[in-house]
Amino acid sequence: MLLDLCARVEPRESQIFRLLRVEARSEVTMKPRVSGRRAAALLLILFPPVLCAMALEKGRREAPHRQSEWQNLWYSNFEEFQRMNEPTFDNNTISNVTVQLGGSAFLHCRVRNLGERTISWVRRRDWHILTSGMFTYTNDERFQVLHAEGSDDWTLQIKYVQKRDNGTYECQVSTGTGIMSHFVNLHIVVPEAFILGNGEHHVDIGSTISLVCIIEKSPSPPQYVFWYHNDRMINYDTARGGISVETEPGPKTHSRLIIRDAHDTDSGNYTCSASNTEPASIYVFVSEVSGDKLPALLRRKTNSGASTADLAMTALSLMWLLSFPSLALAAR
Numbered sequence: 001m002l003l004d005l006c007a008r009v010e011p012r013e014s015q016i017f018r019l020l021r022v023e024a025r026s027e028v029t030m031k032p033r034v035s036g037r038r039a040a041a042l043l044l045i046l047f048p049p050v051l052c053a054m055a056l057e058k059g060r061r062e063a064p065h066r067q068s069e070w071q072n073l074w075y076s077n078f079e080e081f082q083r084m085n086e087p088t089f090d091n092n093t094i095s096n097v098t099v100q101l102g103g104s105a106f107l108h109c110r111v112r113n114l115g116e117r118t119i120s121w122v123r124r125r126d127w128h129i130l131t132s133g134m135f136t137y138t139n140d141e142r143f144q145v146l147h148a149e150g151s152d153d154w155t156l157q158i159k160y161v162q163k164r165d166n167g168t169y170e171c172q173v174s175t176g177t178g179i180m181s182h183f184v185n186l187h188i189v190v191p192e193a194f195i196l197g198n199g200e201h202h203v204d205i206g207s208t209i210s211l212v213c214i215i216e217k218s219p220s221p222p223q224y225v226f227w228y229h230n231d232r233m234i235n236y237d238t239a240r241g242g243i244s245v246e247t248e249p250g251p252k253t254h255s256r257l258i259i260r261d262a263h264d265t266d267s268g269n270y271t272c273s274a275s276n277t278e279p280a281s282i283y284v285f286v287s288e289v290s291g292d293k294l295p296a297l298l299r300r301k302t303n304s305g306a307s308t309a310d311l312a313m314t315a316l317s318l319m320w321l322l323s324f325p326s327l328a329l330a331a332r
Contacts, residue, residue, distance in 0.1 A: 109171030213272030221249030
């Protein structure tokens with residue numbers, strides 16, 4: 001403050017000194033001895049300019065050193081400030097997402113200290129920029145970015161995912177030091193259903209039909225599992241009676257169909273149909289004697305459209321095989 005004041009009065013300082021020197025010379029010439037009151041007044045006039053001159057000189061000597069200290073302090077604080085305000089990705093951001101075929105995928109990207117920077121989503125498969133900020137740069141309407149004002153989360157949504165959507169997606173933000181990226185791997189899975197057995201199931205009349213359907217590779221359990229006998233759903237069949245369905249959801253959903261006191265009319269195609277899979281089927285044969293598989297096989301081949309020659313050959317082969325026990329008893 002003193003330096004500023006002195007800087008203002010510095011141009012007048014030389015004029016004052018010149019006037020004082022002239023007055024002093026005139027006083028010395030006119031009066032050899034100056035009174036004490038006059039001397040005190042002279043000192044009061046001379047002291048402020050002298051003080052300002054000393055402060056200005058000291059300021060000039062210390063200015064380079066003070067500027068160097070200020071620059072060091074500024075650059076240090078600026079670098080620290082820049083580091084503190086660099087955008088950072090949330091460590092809790094999911095890096096792997098598994099979605100069922102036909103479902104909706106949500107790829108999260110949480111960025112702190114984003115400031116005025118822009119988030120972009122890039123599909124790594126073809127380096128296609130899908131979104132930048134809130135704008136979408138693809139004609140595929142299944143893609144859009146979700147962001148709530150004030151939130152750190154920039155979510156890429158993909159509706160009705162397809163197999164070709166499988167792959168890596170990059171969430172990136174540009175900074176003063178380059179591009180920061182976070183990668184999300186999207187896995188598209190197709191649930192599968194199958195019924196335990198080899199495609200055919202043989203039971204005796206009066207016994208219990210027990211079929212187990214397993215649904216796997218499903219991120220979430222199916223909403224329902226229906227069983228069909230031929231084309232008729234039998235989950236809630238009260239007319240037939242003796243039918244029950246037990247479903248245990250989980251990573252591998254198990255659904256068991258139980259039909260008690262099987263009749264010949266219970267033969268036919270049984271299908272397990274879940275809400276999120278293609279159906280699976282098995283053919284059930286109900287026969288009178290456990291060892292008599294010939295009628296069942298003949299019916300099976302007839303349903304499959306086998307030729308008469310094939311049916312005859314199958315029948316002869318089975319009759320020949322079944323005759324072995326009779327031949328063994330005759331030999332005894």
